[in-house]
C-alpha cells in the first residue's frame with residue numbers, strides 16, 4: 001500500500017471515506033452499541049481539533065509534557081468529584097490515572113490489588129458472573145505464573161447470601177454499576193461492606209455508567225449508592241469514551257487514596273535506558289485522546305451532561321415502552337440506567353432473526369447469546385442521540401417482529417447443530433473451521449454476511465469454550481493481510 005511516489009492527500013482521504021461508507025452509522029441515533037453519540041453540534045469538530053493539537057505529544061514523561069499532566073489531573077479531578085470523592089467528601093484523598101479504556105482500567109485495578117499482596121502465591125479476584133469480560137484478561141497481564149490471579153466468576157443473583165466468598169487469597173472483589181449486558185447496578189454497599197470486613201479491596205466497575213448514574217440520580221431516578229460515598233469501595237473505573245462522550249481511547253481509574261494506587265505503578269531501572277515509571281500499561285501514549293476528552297468535558301459542562309442524561313432517560317423510557325408493547329417480547333430487567341435489554345417469551349420468535357430484521361430497517365442492535373440460565377437477548381446501549389429518533393423505533397420493532405414470525409426460527413442443519421453441541425474446542429481443525437466458515441458465508445475476502453442469524457444460532461448452541469474458539473477462528477480468517 002506504500003506507493004513508490006506516495007499518494008496525494010485528497011486521494012488518501014477519499015479512499016478512507018470510501019472505506020468508512022461500509023461502516024455502521026456512528027451518528028443518527030440508530031446504533032445501539034460500540035458508539036456513544038450525544039448529537040451535539042460542533043462537538044466532533046472541537047474534539048478533532050483538540051486531538052490533532054496533542055496527537056504527537058507523549059504521555060510517557062509528564063515532566064517533558066506538562067500539558068498532558070495538567071489535562072490528566074483535570075480529568076481525574078472531574079471524575080473523582082462526580083463519583084463522591086475530592087474536597088469536602090468522605091474520600092478527600094482520591095487519586096487516579098487516565099488509561100486507554102475500560103479494559104486497561106480493570107487490568108490495572110487488579111494489578112494494584114495483586115501487587116499490594118506480594119506474599120500470596122495464588123491471589124484471586126472475585127467477579128460476579130454479570131461482571132465484564134475484561135476482568136478475565138487481568139490475570140494474564142503481568143507477573144510470573146505463580147502470582148497470577150484466578151478469577152472466580154459467580155452468578156450475581158443480585159443478593160446472593162454467601163457472596164462474596166471469603167478466601168485468604170482473595171485480593172479484590174468487583175461489582176458493576178451497572179453491568180454492560182443488562183444495565184443492572186449490583187448491590188455495591190452490601191458487597192463493599194463484606195469486602196471491607198474481610199480486609200479486601202472492592203472495585204466498582206462504573207466504566208459503562210459512571211458518567212450517567214450521578215446525573216440520572218439528580219434527575220430523580222432512584223440510583224442506589226455505588227461510588228466513594230460507600231464505605232469499603234477502594235477503586236472505581238469510568239470510561240470517558242462512553243457516557244462522557246469523548247472520542248475513543250480514554251478511561252479513568254480512581255483509587256480512594258495514594259497508598260491504594262501505589263502498587264499500580266510500574267518502575268524499572270534494571271536496563272541501560274532511562275528509569276521507566278509508568279502508571280498505566282502503555283509507555284508511549286498519544287496526547288490526542290486526553291486532549292480530546294479534556295475539550296469534550298470542558299465544552300459540555302455539568303449542565304450539558306445533565307441535559308444529555310435527561311434526553312437519554314427519556315429515550316430509554318420510550319424504548320422500554322415499545323418493547324413492552326410487543327407481544328412475545330419481555331424486558332430482561334426493568335431499565336435502571338441506560339440499557340434496554342429484552343428477550344423473547346415465544347420460542348417461535350427468533351431473536352437472532354429479529355436482530356437481522358431490525359438491521360434491515362436501519363436499527364443496529366447487539367445480540368447476546370444464552371449464558372448459564374439466561375436466555376438469548378437483545379442489548380440496546382442508549383445514548384442521547386437516540387432521543388429524536390425514538391418514536392420511529394416502535395413501529396419498526398412491530399414490523400420487524402411480524403417479519404420474524406413470518407420467517408420462522410432458524411433451523412440449523414442437523415450436522416451443524418451436532419457439531420455445535422458435540423464438538424470440543426480441541427477437535428476443531430483448520431479444515432473444519434474453513435468448511436464451517438464457507439458454509440456460513442464467512443470465508444476470507446467476502447467480509448461479513450448481512451444476515452447473521454445462522455451464525456448466531458450456531459454460536460448460541462455451542463458451549464462457551466467452543467464459542468470462544470469458533471469466534472477466534474472466524475475473526476482470524478477475516479484478519480489477513482492485503483497486498
Ligand SMILES: *Cc1c(COP(=O)(O)O)cnc(C)c1O
Nearest residue numbers: 101102103132179180205207208
Ligand atoms: C465497556 C466496558 C468495559 C471495557 O471497556 P473498554 O473501553 O471497551 O475496554 C468494562 N466494563 C464495563 C461495565 C463496560 O461497559
